[in-house]
Amino acid sequence: MGQLQNKTALVTGGTSGIGLATAKRFAAEGAHVFITGRRQAELDAAVAAIGENATGVRGDVSDLDDLDRAFAAVAAHGHGLDVLFVNAGGGKLATLDQLTPEAFDETFGTNVRGTVFTVQKALPLLNDGASVVITGSTAASKGTPAFGVYAATKAALRSFTRTWAAELAGRNIRVNAIAPGPTETPGLSGLAPDPAQPQGLFDMLAGNTALGRLGKPEEIANAVLFLTSDQGSFVTGTEMFVDGGEAQV
């Protein structure tokens, strides 16, 4: 028996990096996994990589109509939702003097607005005992030049996690955040000045961790599985750091 046998899960941003690794793990543990992302080709490839227990629904989490389509697909599956991994997100680097209103709105639109309305629209589908995990970041706990808006979005998510854990406890629904440290994903490579040559950025970020290396997406997936499975049954409202000690040591 897998740890999520016969469960239904939704992973936003499930086509790449942390989301894809976690969706694969959920499916391997017996869940039927719905994944979302904006790019159709990446969505199709991810569904094929996960296998027969995966359904892809293309969409942008900052678009409320797209969210409605995703949840309509989950509802049509007929089993409600046991696991919600609200993971779609990202951001661009800009110091305060470089910041544009457009970049501010885009990052808050995806990371904060997208997360808030994903969880809101999931409410009618969440089963008794469901688990919600939100992807935060160590960035929220640090002051890193050029990470200001991104870090603020993740700090907002940490705050929402506390509130929603309180609001949903009466339905026996747990809500937690994970805070990955630097994790080797296409999204992290995209922050390098030349995304095809990310090693300099990777080396710099690895040096900020106590373990002296980047995380693997599968290591973040392990922590998400803990929070979503029965192993994490007494854990709610917390922020779990999976960061090689970056923000702790």
Ligand SMILES: NC(=O)c1ccc[n+]([C@@H]2O[C@H](COP(=O)([O-])OP(=O)(O)OC[C@H]3O[C@@H](n4cnc5c(N)ncnc54)[C@H](OP(=O)(O)O)[C@@H]3O)[C@@H](O)[C@H]2O)c1
């Ligand atoms: N990698 C790290 O070091 C790190 C550290 C801390 C936190 N995180 C967080 O972890 C999460 C995943 O990051 P990652 O590194 O795995 O990035 P990634 O490889 O770029 O994957 C991001 C995923 O989110 C989707 N996505 C992005 N914007 C979206 C939107 N508006 N609507 C729907 N889907 C969207 C992407 O697909 P499309 O582009 O096709 O939409 C993709 O599936 C993010 O929330 C990120 O902030 C990452």
